[in-house]
Amino acid sequence: MLLTADDPPPFRVLRESAASDLVLTADHAGRAVPAALGDLGLPEAEHARHIGWDIGIAGVTERLADLLDATAVLQTYSRLVIDCNRDPSWPSAMPEVSEYTVIPGNKDLSAPAKAARVAAIFTPYHDRIRSLLDARAERRSVLVAMHSFTPSFKGESRAMQVGMLYNKDPRLARILLDLLRNEPDLTVGDNAPYAITDDSDYSVPTHGERRGLAHVEIEIRQDLIADADGQNAWANRFARLLTAADAMLKAADQADRR
Known part of the structure; x- marks a missing residue:
């Protein structure tokens, strides 16, 4: 077993019995590394960067769950151990290089070593999301995948503050x-700084598209939510906007059924 009793569990669930139709997920909320893997050969400064986690998104998601009375599932481990928004078979799931940083602890991983990370972290996290959505099968659910993005990636500056991501179902995103x-005073990305595809993302295609749930992936620029004040401000903003957007989506769906 990769994880021991001294390691944190692979996910946290907030407000499991919440009233809201919205279900929040945060694939990159944490940056823990199992004790058995040491530091993956990296100094602390690298783990604290955007390559290790989505800076600020845990605080935003926690506050947003409270404001909306919404269920949230937050993943605990560093995306350098395993990226829970990638299919485990993809090279990007356990990258040997992230941005320009070589990850020594991921070099030439054996099949059993990869399988251990999947079994200990990836599978329990996604099974928990799946079981929560299964338990809500008789009620309406809307999936909101929470992420954050770095202001600069490989030398490219991102001027937008926030982006809405979607693929096969753009209703809520639009x-x-x-x-x-x-x-x-907002610059807004439309499927930017990233776009969801079947080859780039795992969570929205698996838990949103395949279930036929309305969904959206939200990306907030990390420098805006690096501290508690920014996290509270953006959680308050999205509590207001998601409430309004979901009401509009629900009304449109009801009109379509008439």
Whole structure:
């Protein structure tokens, strides 16, 4: 077993019996590394960077769950151990290089070593999301995948403060894009700084698209949520916007059924 009693569990669930239709996930909320893997051959400064986790998104998601009375599932471990928003068979799931940083602890991993990370972290996290959604099968659920992005990646600066990501079902993303564009002083990304595809993401295609749930992936720029004040501000903003957007989505769905 990769994880011992001294390691944290692979996920946290907040407000399991919450009233909201919205279900929040945070694939990169934590940056823990199992004790058995040491530091993956990296100094602390590298683990603290965006390559290790989505800076600030745990605080935003926790606060947003409280404001919305929404269930949230937050993943605990560093994306350098295993990226829970990638299919485990993809090279990017346990990268040997992230941005420009070589990850010595991921070099030439054996099949059993990879399988241990999947079994200990990836599978329990996604099984928990799956079981929560299964338990809500008789009620309406909307998946909101929470992420953050670095202001600069491989020398490319990102001027946008926030992005809405989608693929096969853009309904909720388009509503939120309209609402965000009405906010003062925001530059908003439409499927930017990333776009969801079957080859780039795991969570939204698996828990949103395949279930037929309305969904959106939210990306917030990390420098805006690096401290508690920023996290609270953006959680308050999205509590307001998601409430409005979900009401509009629900009304549109009801109109379509008439």
